Amino acid sequence: MRLKCSQVSVTFPSSDTPVTALRNLSFCNSDGEFLSFVGPSGCGKTTLLRLLAGLLAPCGGSIERIPGPFDRNSSVLLVSQEHNLFPWMTACANVAFGLEMQGVPRAEREAGAAELLARLGCAGKERAYPFQLSMGMKQRVAVARCFLSDPAVMLMDEPFAALDFQTRMVLQQELLDLWEQDRKSVVFVTHDVEEAILLSDRILVLSEGPGTVVAEYEVPVPRPRRAPIEIDGELWDLKQRILASLSLEAGIARFACTR
Amino acid sequence: MRVARFIGSRFWLLAILLISWQILAQARILDPLFFPPPSKVVEALWAMLRSGELGRQSAATLARTGISLMAGVIGGGLISVLLSVSARLRAAVQPLVTALYATPRLTMLPMVMLIFGVNEISRAALVALSVALVMIIQISDAVRGVSRDYVDLAANYGASRAVIVRKVYLPACLPQLFTALRLCTGRALVTTISIEMLSSNDGIGSMIWMSWQTFATEKLYASVTIAALLGLLSNPVFHLIERRLVPWAGGRA
Numbered sequence: 001m002r003l004k005c006s007q008v009s010v011t012f013p014s015s016d017t018p019v020t021a022l023r024n025l026s027f028c029n030s031d032g033e034f035l036s037f038v039g040p041s042g043c044g045k046t047t048l049l050r051l052l053a054g055l056l057a058p059c060g061g062s063i064e065r066i067p068g069p070f071d072r073n074s075s076v077l078l079v080s081q082e083h084n085l086f087p088w089m090t091a092c093a094n095v096a097f098g099l100e101m102q103g104v105p106r107a108e109r110e111a112g113a114a115e116l117l118a119r120l121g122c123a124g125k126e127r128a129y130p131f132q133l134s135m136g137m138k139q140r141v142a143v144a145r146c147f148l149s150d151p152a153v154m155l156m157d158e159p160f161a162a163l164d165f166q167t168r169m170v171l172q173q174e175l176l177d178l179w180e181q182d183r184k185s186v187v188f189v190t191h192d193v194e195e196a197i198l199l200s201d202r203i204l205v206l207s208e209g210p211g212t213v214v215a216e217y218e219v220p221v222p223r224p225r226r227a228p229i230e231i232d233g234e235l236w237d238l239k240q241r242i243l244a245s246l247s248l249e250a251g252i253a254r255f256a257c258t259r
Numbered sequence: 260m261r262v263a264r265f266i267g268s269r270f271w272l273l274a275i276l277l278i279s280w281q282i283l284a285q286a287r288i289l290d291p292l293f294f295p296p297p298s299k300v301v302e303a304l305w306a307m308l309r310s311g312e313l314g315r316q317s318a319a320t321l322a323r324t325g326i327s328l329m330a331g332v333i334g335g336g337l338i339s340v341l342l343s344v345s346a347r348l349r350a351a352v353q354p355l356v357t358a359l360y361a362t363p364r365l366t367m368l369p370m371v372m373l374i375f376g377v378n379e380i381s382r383a384a385l386v387a388l389s390v391a392l393v394m395i396i397q398i399s400d401a402v403r404g405v406s407r408d409y410v411d412l413a414a415n416y417g418a419s420r421a422v423i424v425r426k427v428y429l430p431a432c433l434p435q436l437f438t439a440l441r442l443c444t445g446r447a448l449v450t451t452i453s454i455e456m457l458s459s460n461d462g463i464g465s466m467i468w469m470s471w472q473t474f475a476t477e478k479l480y481a482s483v484t485i486a487a488l489l490g491l492l493s494n495p496v497f498h499l500i501e502r503r504l505v506p507w508a509g510g511r512a
Contacts, residue, residue: 083408088430
């Protein structure tokens with residue numbers, strides 16, 4: 001599925017000054033593309049994903065969902081940074097939640113969930129409650145739930161930001177492996193430029209709030225990819241250009257603030 | 260061994276107090292008329308148990324507590340559900356609940372008796388009211404405390420409003436529901452015994468008041484001990500049920 005945002009704006013009413021999170025943001029992804037947004041904190045990344053997930057309505061502009069030829073359903077599912085597992089459900093029930101909502105019988109959905117958990121190295125954790133899982137395990141379970149539900153678009157809000165370096169690398173590779181098997185449209189949000197380069201086909205740079213797209217880069221790395229990738233030569237240039245557009249943006253914003 | 264250590268860790272202070280009391284009373288440093296030694300209190304307890312008085316009075320108190328507790332929990336629970344659904348109702352009921360909650364329960368006894376008469380219905384109604392208030396405050400608090408993130412998560416996966424209530428709100432409120440039940444039980448017992456002291460011919464409260472009026476201090480201490488024991492015993496029962504029904508709350512502080 002493709003998501004087409006045209007001139008989208010979001011303003012949150014607030015007691016003193018209303019906060020504009022996004023201003024005139026436009027983009028469109030293509031079917032089966034891994035698209036990443038990078039931006040400084042407070043650039044409205046989370047707001048953007050909540051919009052795309054349908055949890056928030058834009059104040060201006062429009063968001064279109066254009067179904068692709070291979071979509072089995074029309075759901076757009078979000079993996080958020082935290083609080084993304086129900087504490088009262090076991091790991092297995094959490095992974096199976098999407099299928100449960102689709103009306104899949106219990107035995108079938110739990111078998112699917114257990115299999116996916118095993119592939120992600122969480123075998124034996126099916127009956128564990130979230131409070132018994134490490135951060136890495138929790139994020140695996142959240143990603144697994146999203147994959148098992150087979151959405152038309154996956155939205156990911158800095159899913160690995162809270163993890164330590166090694167765990168993050170392992171989970172990035174697991175995400176690459178899962179995704180490269182059955183390429184779905186992904187919109188991924190991160191503040192980590194190298195993570196964006198490793199995972200994405202295309203990277204959009206957001207400006208500091210109110211967020212809007214200020215630059216666009218293709219990532220010329222063939223798939224399947226292996227983490228970590230060497231950031232040298234062409235990729236080093238790419239990273240510098242992305243960082244430049246990020247800091248240029250931050251600089252402009254600071255300049256605007258001090259005036 | 261583990262049981263012995265558990266009891267030892269919990270009751271050593273109580274044991275020291277009781278033993279010193281016994282010694283001081285026997286040495287006549289404390290006036291045994293006002294402070295009968297624990298051994299005499301135990302004797303009084305034993306006599307009350309043998310005569311059947313203890314059983315009869317405890318049963319009267321427990322029956323009152325139990326019935327009004329159930330009425331209050333169910334009534335308060337239903338009202339909380341209504342309040343969670345309707346914001347308009349909530350806004351109107353909230354000040355009422357807050358005012359009633361802040362009013363000492365027993366001051367309302369005369370008014371309740373004006374309405375229902377001097378009978379069991381009045382006593383039960385007042386206890387049920389005070390239980391219902393605790394329920395309403397606790398449950399409303401629990402519902403308000405349910406994280407928006409979980410509601411969004413379920414909605415994102417296509418859950419209907421009814422499913423969100425069943426799969427998110429209900430389990431999320433369960434731990435606090437148990438806290439509410441525990442508080443309600445304590446509240447029901449306290450209110451029942453207080454009412455019995457003021458207006459009843461039976462029950463532990465009445466027994467305490469009668470002992471005081473007749474200056475039967477040994478019986479007075481024995482009755483208060485029973486009141487304390489009832490309150491003490493109600494707590495672990497709920498803890499046990501809670502651990503069974505809410506295994507996932509182990510990570511909660």
